[in-house]
Amino acid sequence: MWAILYGITPDIFPPNIRGTACGTASALSRIGGMIAPILGGHLLARDSSLPMYTSAAILTVAAACVLLLPTDTESNGGDGYQHLSH
Numbered sequence: 352m353w354a355i356l357y358g359i360t361p362d363i364f365p366p367n368i369r370g371t372a373c374g375t376a377s378a379l380s381r382i383g384g385m386i387a388p389i390l391g392g393h394l395l396a397r398d399s400s401l402p403m404y405t406s407a408a409i410l411t412v413a414a415a416c417v418l419l420l421p422t423d424t425e426s427n428g429g430d431g432y433q434h435l436s437h
Contacts, residue, residue, distance in 0.1 A: 363421055 357373065364372040394401040 359420075 360373050360376045361369050390405075391402045394405055
């Protein structure tokens, strides 16, 4: 997880927002790490298969988001989100 978070995030954002993007990704990762056990416990109390279905749905959405990331950062100098820079 950490290798992907700190290896890919800096590569897809332009230098002027790279620090903010890495910080936001790190914060969201930590928040998710705090919420997941609590939510899992509540879902498990309702139905034993509900945590599996919820995890599958979240991972499917995450995979779809990864597919939307720019893949060709070499040709444009690492500015995968150049339109975001001011």
